[in-house]
Amino acid sequence: MSDAPALADDLLTGAREIAAFIYGSPSRANVRRVYYLVETSRIPIFRLGGALSARKSVLLAWIEAQERESVARVA
Numbered sequence: 001m002s003d004a005p006a007l008a009d010d011l012l013t014g015a016r017e018i019a020a021f022i023y024g025s026p027s028r029a030n031v032r033r034v035y036y037l038v039e040t041s042r043i044p045i046f047r048l049g050g051a052l053s054a055r056k057s058v059l060l061a062w063i064e065a066q067e068r069e070s071v072a073r074v075a
Helices: 015-023 028-039 056-074
Strands: 010-015 046-048 053-056
Touching: 010 015, 015 028, 015 053, 015 056, 046 056, 053 056
Parallel strands: none
Antiparallel strands: 010 053, 046 053
16 A cells, blocks of 8 residues: 555645645635746646646645755755
């Protein structure tokens, strides 16, 4: 068996779910931030039937990479 989470547990669908996962709140401002990140190709998303979708595991890895890059610039 793989250690990867089941797809149903790993999948986020829609900007509201993605915003809630990243920012802790699906507020209007956070949803707009998600759309901005999508429009500027700064976030790892894909479309499923036209809906924005993302894997939690991929977003966590992306956030960790952003942190490492930021720390490396400061050091």
